Amino acid sequence: MAATIKDVARLAGVSQSSVCRALARPDQVRPDTRERVERAARDLGYYPNRAARGLITGRTANIGVVLPDLANPFFPSVVKAIQTQARRFDYAVFLSDTDEDPAIEVPLIRALAKQVDGFLLCSPRSGEEELRAFAGQIPIVVLNRRITPFPSVTADSADGMRQAIGHLHALGHRRVAYVAGPRASWSNRDRLRGLRSATGAYDMELIEAGNVAPTVDGGAAVADTVAASPATAVIAYNDLVALGLLNRFRARGIAVPGRISVVGFDDILLAGLVSPALTTVAIAKEQIGRTGVELLLDLLADRDPVNRRTPTQLIVRDSTGPLTDQIR
Amino acid sequence: MAATIKDVARLAGVSQSSVCRALARPDQVRPDTRERVERAARDLGYYPNRAARGLITGRTANIGVVLPDLANPFFPSVVKAIQTQARRFDYAVFLSDTDEDPAIEVPLIRALAKQVDGFLLCSPRSGEEELRAFAGQIPIVVLNRRITPFPSVTADSADGMRQAIGHLHALGHRRVAYVAGPRASWSNRDRLRGLRSATGAYDMELIEAGNVAPTVDGGAAVADTVAASPATAVIAYNDLVALGLLNRFRARGIAVPGRISVVGFDDILLAGLVSPALTTVAIAKEQIGRTGVELLLDLLADRDPVNRRTPTQLIVRDSTGPLTDQIR
């Protein structure tokens, strides 16, 4: 159906090899053959079959992206940045959403492996050992998680937490709750670690609330527990959870930030739009995606990529403030 | 590096053809060869190269998805549904975000064409003629737009608009504004068409406000114009625009729904989380994605797919109500 290199060769009256050269390295053919080939290609609407090319060159010009849940607004932002950067280098993107199911990550990677030059794994949920089995086999860059020996891009959660805690401390808070995300999530552990260190530094009490799904419902589910705790401020695993908290608090008539302050993490689009607008720790989502592509290309070019850490920044909005309802 | 069918053949002591058969049609080989092949494949960690297979079978088991902007929360929902349904039939997904740039759509489709069995074009922005050129060449299903001769899945905007207008009418509104989305957007024209028919049926006045980008900023930009109009209710092209309106209205101290009611379209996750929670016309996003995949598979199997129209449903929340600030 679609034109192949053979058709072009026939129409241009040259051999396949010449067509290939004329299109790939125009300076290696005579101007007139080049012109005839170009015209033939244009006339036939010829586009090379990248899969066939990949077979022989060993380079597919595709990047595989695997992530746990596209419904979490954090990921589309990252993917978009990946896309943009990938296109800049003429790479296309294979996308796979695992639906937070660690069990399908590895088979998925296996199945796609031959169709891509390498993978960007966003917040993979699989065990370290399983993933490590790919080391040396398939070029992999990990985003939002650190797994040796893969190069990775992670956010500086510790600094973000420090900023958040500094802010809350300045507002007079001394007891802060943390609503933890999925236990399998490295980000969750990383954030918690950063938070512990920050509360330690400021000599504040940290109250940990159960692991919840990283969704609005997850946040809503734990809101009552948080409200019943002595915490006067709460930091959520991510913005979705924070929004769930806000929602439930409003439903319960619990004033934010009057009775309790709420801090999110990620700075998704919604964060600034709800009311009270959510104070949150912004992650450089675009930078993570872009840098991920850069590292992967480094890896593919046999340059040795180094782990990168992207900055975080506390965005103070309206969901945090000094206590006004002094109920305890 | 990675194991090929040849390696498996050597290890199992059979020919390539037998390996292929043993794995693809196990009932056509003797049980013992099948077993040896399976073991060899397992031991070597053999996974077939889908690209190579596609070359000969003409079937890549990939679907290409092209959409204008992943940052619009509407699309991730659709993509997620596409993913899920595609995986069910063992298809993988190629994703491309065009950044609302119609100029790159067609080249993108061309470049990817050989790597996928067909495309799902979500809200394509290109001209009809350009896209029609693919008819008969590349299997294409269009989502959120109707372009003959491609099968398409669209939302029943007219019915959604009827519901919205019915709701506003019942609340006492008689003058309603529409904030239009991108001029190039078929959805926008479709929604406007539905709206006109609905306002006509209810004998209401329709005030059309300029075309804006389908984003929060787009909505914010036109809010003052809307407020200055005689409209007592406004329907936005989509939820993002509606949220922009809400935001700006709040900043201006314009009561919603007291002074003006706001209705969105799409029912993205945010809609229910802002306050006032947004009344909006919900679109069956998952169904659109799922159905799109079904139609594409029909097309690929030479079954004749028919256009589908998915239902819409007005979700009444808090951004609509009877007028209370009777300023005019």
Place this chain on the structure above:
DNA sequence: CAATATTCTGGAAACGATTCCAGACTGGCC
């Protein structure tokens, strides 16, 4: 047990591109 029907198997071609190699041109120079 021979003849036939049936099931399995291996060899080779094919898919669409790229690349190596050798041979055919071209030009420059004497």
Place this chain on the structure above:
DNA sequence: GGCCAGTCTGGAATCGTTTCCAGAATATTG
């Protein structure tokens, strides 16, 4: 004009699969 160097070109092999075809092995039958 003849020779050499350099530039272009075509043929053939190759990537990893699948599939067709013919032949080998096995099973069935009288």
